[in-house]
Amino acid sequence: MTDNIELDAVIKALAHPVRRQILAWLKEPERWFAEQPTPFEAGVCAGMIDKKTGLSQSTTSAHLATLHRAGLVETQKIGQWIYYKRNEANIRAFLDAISTSL
Amino acid sequence: MTDNIELDAVIKALAHPVRRQILAWLKEPERWFAEQPTPFEAGVCAGMIDKKTGLSQSTTSAHLATLHRAGLVETQKIGQWIYYKRNEANIRAFLDAISTSL
DNA sequence: CTTGTATATCGAACTTTTACGATATATATT
């Protein structure tokens, strides 16, 4: 979050309601993804998020990739699943950066 | 800044480097717009901002309109000039909103 | 009332983003 190129990527990532919604859901996985059989330690697996957005699998995957490229989420691959969770450190770093720069 | 529709407009407004740059310039008008003959009480007039962006007059006007629609700047018309300045209250409200919602 | 200046709006070209279905890749199961 030191240079402006990254800040730009983060703001653009946040500039879509679906991506903000995903980040919001990931704040309370147990609440929004209760159907997930595995524990939320590693995060929420992509397919659960697909279902919730109502968008196609490929579109949701692209949104997740954007969030990941921006550093707002981190991933963990377990078997054939890829779990997503918030990267709280980077989110806080972004909030700090925008608070001082804006 | 109470509902999400406005937050969306603000984030989208911030999702362009030129618009963020304009907001940054407006933090220190005396520094960045020293050529402006009138005092900065009312803000910086649009034409000065045009010159600084290097973009066309119409494009800069559109960026300013986006910032204004989002509530990030306020305007004051004096004669044939329209002065722009930051709306600090709304900027702070946005920072609060995104800090809690994100 | 004409001319000039400041800004906004319009219309069109171009670029970027979004979205989808189809396909590819990787892993797991049989």
Add this chain to the structure above:
DNA sequence: AATATATATCGTAAAAGTTCGATATACAAG
């Protein structure tokens, strides 16, 4: 090995954003 499942990537079409020059509007000055 063959099949099934989870996710990513590709190709493409539609939508949104950016930019420009030209024009409109509003005000000021002569």
